[in-house]
Amino acid sequence: MPRRQITARIAVSKYTQQMLNNEHLYSDGGIYMLVIFYDGQCPLCSREMNALKDFDTKEKLQLEDLHQESFGERFPEIDFKQAMTVLHGKLDGRKIYGLDVTYHAWCLVGKSWRVKFLRWPLIKPVADKLYILFAKHRQKLSRIIVRKNRCNNDACHK
Numbered sequence: 001m002p003r004r005q006i007t008a009r010i011a012v013s014k015y016t017q018q019m020l021n022n023e024h025l026y027s028d029g030g031i032y033m034l035v036i037f038y039d040g041q042c043p044l045c046s047r048e049m050n051a052l053k054d055f056d057t058k059e060k061l062q063l064e065d066l067h068q069e070s071f072g073e074r075f076p077e078i079d080f081k082q083a084m085t086v087l088h089g090k091l092d093g094r095k096i097y098g099l100d101v102t103y104h105a106w107c108l109v110g111k112s113w114r115v116k117f118l119r120w121p122l123i124k125p126v127a128d129k130l131y132i133l134f135a136k137h138r139q140k141l142s143r144i145i146v147r148k149n150r151c152n153n154d155a156c157h158k
Helices: 003-010 014-021 043-055 080-085 099-108 124-136 138-145
Strands: 034-038 061-065 088-091 094-097 150-152 155-157
Touching (some): 034 043, 043 061, 043 099, 088 099, 094 099, 099 124, 124 138
Parallel strands (some): 034 061
Antiparallel strands (some): 034 088, 150 155
């Protein structure tokens, strides 16, 4: 996927902007559900998904590892190669990408303060570019930060 298309996909959609303007919907028991399609072989990614799972007391998140055997059959609309490049999600059936997925996930578990600043107008363009860089090098960064090379079957290894 060309870099320009990836960057365009990460731009805040009208739907995400509406959600930013209506953040109260997250705290008052709104009916939002987010499916996150993540790289389960990435130790940093797995660590974040585990943290989200711990905070997801209202079961608003569905975490789907891209490396599951039946992934392609269960989610034919998700292109594996693209999803390995940029985090993919579905918020109430609408596709969202990159930091928009991260933002909505943390909002749904009641921790918007952790990521809210990433969607501020002056920070968002820089954060999105840094995210692309992070996503590209997440395995190398995992070796440095988490000191793990790969994960499989919910276990990360050196």
